[in-house]
Amino acid sequence: MNRRELLTLGMIAALPAAALAQQPNATRRLGVLSVTAADDAIGQTRSMVLVEALAGLGWKERDNLKIDWRSGGGDRVRIAQLADELIALKPDILLAVGTPSVEELRRRTTTIPIVFAVVTDPVSQGFVENLAHPGGNVTGFTDYDGPLAGKWLEMLTQVTPKVSHVAVVYNPATAPFAPLMLRTIEDAARTLHVTVEPAPVNDAVSIAALASRKVDGLLVLPDFFTMANRGHLLATIVKARVPAVFWSRTFVDEGGLMSYSTDSTEQLRRAASYVDRILKGAQAADLPVQNPTKFELAVNLKTAKSLGVTLSPALLAVANDVIE
Numbered sequence: 001m002n003r004r005e006l007l008t009l010g011m012i013a014a015l016p017a018a019a020l021a022q023q024p025n026a027t028r029r030l031g032v033l034s035v036t037a038a039d040d041a042i043g044q045t046r047s048m049v050l051v052e053a054l055a056g057l058g059w060k061e062r063d064n065l066k067i068d069w070r071s072g073g074g075d076r077v078r079i080a081q082l083a084d085e086l087i088a089l090k091p092d093i094l095l096a097v098g099t100p101s102v103e104e105l106r107r108r109t110t111t112i113p114i115v116f117a118v119v120t121d122p123v124s125q126g127f128v129e130n131l132a133h134p135g136g137n138v139t140g141f142t143d144y145d146g147p148l149a150g151k152w153l154e155m156l157t158q159v160t161p162k163v164s165h166v167a168v169v170y171n172p173a174t175a176p177f178a179p180l181m182l183r184t185i186e187d188a189a190r191t192l193h194v195t196v197e198p199a200p201v202n203d204a205v206s207i208a209a210l211a212s213r214k215v216d217g218l219l220v221l222p223d224f225f226t227m228a229n230r231g232h233l234l235a236t237i238v239k240a241r242v243p244a245v246f247w248s249r250t251f252v253d254e255g256g257l258m259s260y261s262t263d264s265t266e267q268l269r270r271a272a273s274y275v276d277r278i279l280k281g282a283q284a285a286d287l288p289v290q291n292p293t294k295f296e297l298a299v300n301l302k303t304a305k306s307l308g309v310t311l312s313p314a315l316l317a318v319a320n321d322v323i324e
Helices: 003-014 017-021 041-056 075-088 099-108 148-156 178-192 204-212 225-227 228-241 248-254 264-279 303-306 313-317
Strands: 030-034 064-070 093-097 114-119 138-142 163-169 195-200 217-220 244-246 258-262 295-300 321-323
Touching: 003 204, 017 163, 030 041, 030 075, 030 099, 041 064, 041 264, 064 075, 075 099, 093 099, 093 264, 099 114, 099 138, 114 264, 148 178, 148 217, 148 244, 148 258, 163 178, 163 225, 178 195, 204 228, 217 228, 225 228, 228 248, 244 248, 248 258, 248 295, 248 321, 295 303, 295 313, 303 321
Parallel strands: 030 064, 030 093, 093 114, 114 138, 163 195, 163 217, 217 244, 244 258, 295 321
Antiparallel strands: 258 295
């Protein structure tokens, strides 16, 4: 090797990471950790959206990007194991879908950039310093803003027969942000003259027990445990014969009564833009965490009829999607 070659290698070694990130022929590695199961329909849709969005930005699998997919199926122990696997692969960047995914990945690295999506209240959970300036190696897109939980409860009050006693369903292990939402719901309950009570669930037995609760409505909080177990949950609600409001329209598509939610697939598209920017040299600490901008109200009139309930004309008038 001659002197010119040695000088060239020295110059490359001295390049900052941002410059190296933009080398056109380099294959980069993205690790994706999702809390949904690999064969879950909503998880598959999100994966497809992510791949399409990245390809639109010039990052194509089997070309200049390798994606390592890991899916936890709502199991915290499994999610932790998968986080270990991804870190061991030494990816250039990580994408965490869901709160448990962020928790496990950030415990294991302070250097690999982490972009998150479908995450609630990242500041209170300690994922970022603040939304505008996240600091550290974590940034991304939230699925919740403050008034949303109150809206869910308000929707239940627009049902006839009247709903006045509501159980709030969540798994404390996979929804650590639930106390934040419960406070908002309790504040709204006082104004709406509704009694609310927590209804924590963590397995099939506790889900089945919901059918015997002496309430006349259910509110299901954002929680990947409830998403992963939505078939059992929906069957239990049918048995209980009470109206329920959900955090994702996936429940409504599969027979739930109502949902008011963000568009999680849109969050994956937006997350792809941050993956692109970081792979091209941006720092996660400098990319602001973004709150949701798109919401949709979905109602299922077929389910309403089977429950013997009537939804108010005001609620139907503002629905984005009415399933008949």
